[in-house]
Amino acid sequence: MIRTALLSRWHVHANDYAKQTQEHPNMEIAVVWDEDEARGRKWAEELGVPFEASLEAVLTDDSIDAVIVETPTNMHKEVILAAANYGKHIFTEKVLAFTTKDCDEIFEAVKTNGVHLMVSLPRLTESYFLYARDALDKGLLGELTFIRCRLAHNGAVPSEQHPNGWLPSHFFNEEQCGGGSLIDLGAHPIYLLNRLAGEAQAVTARLTQVKNDQVDDNAVVLLDYASGALGTIETGFVSARSPFQLELYGTEGALLVEDGKITLKSSRLQGEEIVSGDALPVALPSPHTQWAAAIAEGAEPSITKEDVRNLTRVNEAAALSARENRTVRLQELAV
Numbered sequence: 001m002i003r004t005a006l007l008s009r010w011h012v013h014a015n016d017y018a019k020q021t022q023e024h025p026n027m028e029i030a031v032v033w034d035e036d037e038a039r040g041r042k043w044a045e046e047l048g049v050p051f052e053a054s055l056e057a058v059l060t061d062d063s064i065d066a067v068i069v070e071t072p073t074n075m076h077k078e079v080i081l082a083a084a085n086y087g088k089h090i091f092t093e094k095v096l097a098f099t100t101k102d103c104d105e106i107f108e109a110v111k112t113n114g115v116h117l118m119v120s121l122p123r124l125t126e127s128y129f130l131y132a133r134d135a136l137d138k139g140l141l142g143e144l145t146f147i148r149c150r151l152a153h154n155g156a157v158p159s160e161q162h163p164n165g166w167l168p169s170h171f172f173n174e175e176q177c178g179g180g181s182l183i184d185l186g187a188h189p190i191y192l193l194n195r196l197a198g199e200a201q202a203v204t205a206r207l208t209q210v211k212n213d214q215v216d217d218n219a220v221v222l223l224d225y226a227s228g229a230l231g232t233i234e235t236g237f238v239s240a241r242s243p244f245q246l247e248l249y250g251t252e253g254a255l256l257v258e259d260g261k262i263t264l265k266s267s268r269l270q271g272e273e274i275v276s277g278d279a280l281p282v283a284l285p286s287p288h289t290q291w292a293a294a295i296a297e298g299a300e301p302s303i304t305k306e307d308v309r310n311l312t313r314v315n316e317a318a319a320l321s322a323r324e325n326r327t328v329r330l331q332e333l334a335v
Helices: 014-023 037-047 055-059 073-085 100-113 127-137 187-197 287-297 305-324
Strands: 002-007 027-033 066-069 089-093 117-120 144-152 200-208 218-225 230-236 245-250 253-258 261-266 272-275
Touching (some): 014 066, 073 100, 100 117, 117 287, 187 230, 187 305, 200 305, 218 305
Antiparallel strands (some): 144 245, 261 272
């Protein structure tokens, strides 16, 4: 049994990971710690497990095998390095850190201490991503020339029930989050495009504030890839009922994903194909399940260190681009 400590309920997905841990046959929640003691004690009571006010006490407890880190993002580096140095396996939310340099420092500690680190990049396990990757590999689109991904919601839009939007207020705290809609929700399009389009060479970002005056709540990023392809990412917290869209265009065809519908048009096929159901690849296990398998069996996860690092790298470049109002080449970033 993998005895797991929950480290903070700050992130909106903390409850999801607690539930996945409870439901996993080889895992159990042993203890809760939170930088907000009142919040942590309440969570521990709900879960029926002890609360520990001292992070060091949790990390020095030899009976704890693993930790799930859902602290504010600006605490990731400190908490994750400490966990790695005490020999704990680590699961955390995207992004791993604010800079590529900090990511590399964490990776080094993970390697030195022989622990398994998983960052939750769940859309890399979805059927539509696997189908798109396969279509590219089979040449059904020819040479990829353009790729677009849109993922947005209305979390910052005021309502009668939520005057400041339904996202928790701390999601608009720049110090804790390192940004707004792009670094949070935009992470998913970034890591999807990194995998599908390859190495990004330059980033041009526009981050705007529609309903929030602290962080970006509306964002567009233009990416130049080493292959010559272009990409766009659209995200935000101010779009009601916006569908998830992933579009790939190439010299031989196009692949369009909108929510659960996939359309493939290729000069190498007869007509247009609407793809669904049994025609789609089986989704891979969730990041949490892959992490547990890595700990218990040494299984190799499909989500890689490069996925995690490249996500931060593009985010770092986009933040610099928006701040200085210019295109940023990724080679400019310190490594």
